[in-house]
Amino acid sequence: MKRAAYILLSNPLSVIGLLLVGTVFFCALFADFIAPYPDHAGAVMNFAFANKPPSAEYLLGTDVVGRDILTRIIYAYQVALGMGLVVLLIAPPIGVAFGLIAGYIGGWTDFILMRISDIFLSIPPLVLALAIMGLLEPTLLNAMLAITAMWWPWYARLVYNITRGEKVEGYVLAAEVIGASKAHIMFREILPNCVPAIVTKMTLDFGFVILIASSLSFLGLGVQAPTADLGSMVSEGTRYLPDSWWMTIFPGLAIVVAVFGFNLVGDVLRDVLEPD
Amino acid sequence: MPDPLTLDIKDLRLSFKNWSGTTEVLHGIDLRIAPGERVALVGESGSGKSVTSRIVLGTMQDVRTARVTGQVAFEGQDLSALTSSDRRALRGRDISMIFQDPTSALNPVFRIGELFQEVLKRRDPKVTKGEARAQAAKILHEVSIEDTDRVLDSYSFQLSGGMNQRVMIAMALINEPRLLLADEPGTALDVTVQAQTLAMMRDLVVQQGTSVLFISHNLGVVREFADRIYVIYQGRIVEHGATKELFDAPRHPYTRALLSAIPRLTGGGVPDIAERSPDFDDPFVDHAEVR
Amino acid sequence: MANPILSLDAVSKEFRVGKSVVTAVDNVSLDVAQGECLAIVGESGSGKSTIANMILGLFPATKGQISYAGTVLPAKRTLEHRSQIQLVQQNPLSALNPRRSVGASLRLALDVHNHGNPAERPAMVAALLEEVGLDPAMATRAPSGMSGGQRQRIAIARALACQSQVVVLDEPTSALDVLVQARVLRLLNDLREKRGLTYLFITHDLSVVRNIADRVAVFQRGQLVELAATETLFENPANPYTRTLISAVPVVSEPELALRDALAAGATV
Numbered sequence: 001m002k003r004a005a006y007i008l009l010s011n012p013l014s015v016i017g018l019l020l021v022g023t024v025f026f027c028a029l030f031a032d033f034i035a036p037y038p039d040h041a042g043a044v045m046n047f048a049f050a051n052k053p054p055s056a057e058y059l060l061g062t063d064v065v066g067r068d069i070l071t072r073i074i075y076a077y078q079v080a081l082g083m084g085l086v087v088l089l090i091a092p093p094i095g096v097a098f099g100l101i102a103g104y105i106g107g108w109t110d111f112i113l114m115r116i117s118d119i120f121l122s123i124p125p126l127v128l129a130l131a132i133m134g135l136l137e138p139t140l141l142n143a144m145l146a147i148t149a150m151w152w153p154w155y156a157r158l159v160y161n162i163t164r165g166e167k168v169e170g171y172v173l174a175a176e177v178i179g180a181s182k183a184h185i186m187f188r189e190i191l192p193n194c195v196p197a198i199v200t201k202m203t204l205d206f207g208f209v210i211l212i213a214s215s216l217s218f219l220g221l222g223v224q225a226p227t228a229d230l231g232s233m234v235s236e237g238t239r240y241l242p243d244s245w246w247m248t249i250f251p252g253l254a255i256v257v258a259v260f261g262f263n264l265v266g267d268v269l270r271d272v273l274e275p276d
Numbered sequence: 277m278p279d280p281l282t283l284d285i286k287d288l289r290l291s292f293k294n295w296s297g298t299t300e301v302l303h304g305i306d307l308r309i310a311p312g313e314r315v316a317l318v319g320e321s322g323s324g325k326s327v328t329s330r331i332v333l334g335t336m337q338d339v340r341t342a343r344v345t346g347q348v349a350f351e352g353q354d355l356s357a358l359t360s361s362d363r364r365a366l367r368g369r370d371i372s373m374i375f376q377d378p379t380s381a382l383n384p385v386f387r388i389g390e391l392f393q394e395v396l397k398r399r400d401p402k403v404t405k406g407e408a409r410a411q412a413a414k415i416l417h418e419v420s421i422e423d424t425d426r427v428l429d430s431y432s433f434q435l436s437g438g439m440n441q442r443v444m445i446a447m448a449l450i451n452e453p454r455l456l457l458a459d460e461p462g463t464a465l466d467v468t469v470q471a472q473t474l475a476m477m478r479d480l481v482v483q484q485g486t487s488v489l490f491i492s493h494n495l496g497v498v499r500e501f502a503d504r505i506y507v508i509y510q511g512r513i514v515e516h517g518a519t520k521e522l523f524d525a526p527r528h529p530y531t532r533a534l535l536s537a538i539p540r541l542t543g544g545g546v547p548d549i550a551e552r553s554p555d556f557d558d559p560f561v562d563h564a565e566v567r
Numbered sequence: 568m569a570n571p572i573l574s575l576d577a578v579s580k581e582f583r584v585g586k587s588v589v590t591a592v593d594n595v596s597l598d599v600a601q602g603e604c605l606a607i608v609g610e611s612g613s614g615k616s617t618i619a620n621m622i623l624g625l626f627p628a629t630k631g632q633i634s635y636a637g638t639v640l641p642a643k644r645t646l647e648h649r650s651q652i653q654l655v656q657q658n659p660l661s662a663l664n665p666r667r668s669v670g671a672s673l674r675l676a677l678d679v680h681n682h683g684n685p686a687e688r689p690a691m692v693a694a695l696l697e698e699v700g701l702d703p704a705m706a707t708r709a710p711s712g713m714s715g716g717q718r719q720r721i722a723i724a725r726a727l728a729c730q731s732q733v734v735v736l737d738e739p740t741s742a743l744d745v746l747v748q749a750r751v752l753r754l755l756n757d758l759r760e761k762r763g764l765t766y767l768f769i770t771h772d773l774s775v776v777r778n779i780a781d782r783v784a785v786f787q788r789g790q791l792v793e794l795a796a797t798e799t800l801f802e803n804p805a806n807p808y809t810r811t812l813i814s815a816v817p818v819v820s821e822p823e824l825a826l827r828d829a830l831a832a833g834a835t836v
Contacts, residue, residue, distance in 0.1 A: 007295065173625075176625070321744055437611075467817075470815075496819050523819060541774050542822045543777050544778065546752040546753050552746075
């Protein structure tokens with residue numbers, strides 16, 4: 001604990017990262033309390049105040065139907081974090097199982113499992129997601145499904161590589177000589193040694209999932225109106241550039257804040273979780 | 277004026293800053309090597325012997341969390357007065373190093389001949405491929421490598437550990453450095469090969485008049501190589517003397533324990549020696565002053 | 568030998584490297600008596616590790632048989648076979664899982680072999696730690712921060728936890744400092760006496776062999792070149808390779824030097 005605090009404080013960037021991520025979480029959790037116009041999260045028309053630049057009343061301006069941009073960003077964080085959470089609850093366990101089994105058992109099992117994962121990896125992520133979304137209805141749930149499908153093979157690769165390295169360590173040999181089961185060796189001996197890398201990657205991925213989700217909705221395939229979503233906001237705003245710049249710039253910055261914050265925190269976590 | 281000492285270390289201290297504060301690992305080391313002398317620094321793991329060699333090599337000073345104080349003078353020139361790039365210029369030209377595992381110390385991407393040329397460039401940047409090859413072949417003969425063409429055209433992973441060790445010795449000595457740092461040389465090799473390559477290294481440094489700082493945990497190996505020995509225990513030098521004096525009449529309790537803990541080839545059972553003892557912290561014993 | 572606990576009968580091991588076949592162990596026959604310490608000595612490529620791995624059942628022999636107490640061991644070992652032969656490895660840093668507590672590592676052996684009932688096992692773990700000279704409170708700690716000597720004692724405790732008769736000691740002290748090495752070697756001697764263990768002591772360090780082994784088997788390029796009682800081997804080595812090995816050992820005292828030089832000159836001590 002003391003060590004974690006030391007690493008954290010000795011690196012100013014990590015403090016910035018924590019502040020950014022903290023802000024994002026705070027917005028998402030307390031959206032109803034801090035958003036200036038909570039009803040603007042949904043389908044509200046407010047044409048009298050449409051296209052207003054940033055002002056004391058609307059800190060980040062309003063959109064084409066007169067909704068407060070700040071409010072919509074705060075609610076969009078809620079959606080984004082929810083998606084990230086769901087994707088990162090499903091994708092890593094699948095990838096971990098693939099990677100551990102392929103890496104430890106080896107042979108044909110390794111060949112088959114890793115080729116399956118390679119097939120997913122060989123398709124550009126956005127193309128894969130687009131293909132899945134093309135087959136399914138463009139809904140929030142399906143967007144999460146598509147992102148999960150493109151995400152798990154990265155965990156399979158990560159865990160596979162670590163497992164291949166750990167497999168030759170003495171403690172694995174010792175467990176084999178004792179007669180421990182393969183399941184024990186994979187999940188109780190090797191997996192704990194993968195956890196720091198997995199947790200670090202999950203933190204980094206939180207940002208990237210938000211980015212991909214935004215890309216999907218930017219292309220009109222993710223979250224549908226009137227739900228507030230950063231990608232859709234950027235996408236809609238581009239039609240009014242450069243005059244109504246705030247409609248694009250602020251949601252864009254909001255994406256940057258989240259992605260950058262999670263990246264910084266991921267880097268710190270890597271340092272903290274590395275054993276001495 | 278007498279020759280300055282090749283290496284003159286005075287009150288060398290090293291500490292690391294980490295999350296729990298500052299830890300001092302060297303508590304004031306004094307060590308001198310005259311030109312042409314072979315001096316050993318002997319200690320167990322964690323005693324501070326390897327960090328000492330890294331300070332002399334000038335790489336420890338670049339570690340962000342490390343704080344080095346005291347004097348390390350090479351031929352009268354204080355290393356701390358030099359910039360990081362000047363220290364780098366010294367390495368490989370005037371000070372060179374031999375490592376524990378020769379195979380991992382040689383870059384596997386280049387042929388041995390190319391590695392030699394790189395090393396020679398540190399002394400003469402204009403050295404041609406032909407000259408480099410001729411010089412390399414000459415010194416490889418000195419370490420009893422006859423088929424020099426094959427070796428120079430090979431990559432390190434194509435050669436045996438013993439062969440790589442000889443290549444490494446030749447490479448470390450080709451620029452006729454004034455100081456050679458040997459950190460546990462050949463520990464990764466088989467005993468018979470280790471004995472052979474150490475004898476070659478000794479012959480070559482004697483012939484070139486190179487000073488050597490020999491870092492080792494193995495008293496048997498040190499006995500066959502060094503003129504003088506410093507024994508280091510937990511960051512302090514505890515005993516210093518000529519090799520024969522130190523082996524015939526060790527005076528510090530730690531040195532005595534170390535010597536008697538080694539199982540003898542002549543038998544007698546496993547010695548019953550305590551792993552730690554308060555008298556290991558007894559003051560420094562210098563045979564040179566006792567005489 | 569009457570009733571050896573372990574015997575190798577014309578054991579060979581071949582590895583396929585590309586298109587060629589390398590013989591790592593070549594037709595080795597060897598009996599190990601109950602309660603003895605047999606040193607297996609050789610340099611890299613001698614086949615000593617391959618023999619250990621076959622005895623432990625990590626891979627099968629290409630030819631020949633390995634038997635335990637008169638019963639031939641199959642290629643695929645059961646739990647009962649695993650409980651007969653255990654291992655202590657060379658590198659104490661990698662032999663313990665850095666992410667599991669010492670207690671969990673010891674407990675594994677008890678759980679797998681179902682020694683004692685689950686409620687008794689924490690006490691058994693504590694007793695094992697005490698038996699190897701460690702504080703039982705160590706059970707709750709992770710190995711990080713522990714010394715090489717402490718870790719090696721834990722590895723020894725883990726081998727004891729299986730209640731095996733035979734322990735393969737693969738260079739158990741070569742990664743340790745000399746003062747620690749002496750303590751660990753004495754511990755191994757004590758445990759052998761107390762528990763009546765049989766050791767296969769694999770090492771390249773002949774000084775250690777001289778002081779711990781009852782018999783010595785010298786291997787060179789996969790072949791058993793000399794097998795003799797320790798005294799005999801050091802005083803009158805029959806094989807020239809054995810002689811070379813002994814005379815390359817770095818020594819620290821005059822009597823040792825005299826022995827080495829005499830052997831190098833070809834004399835019998």
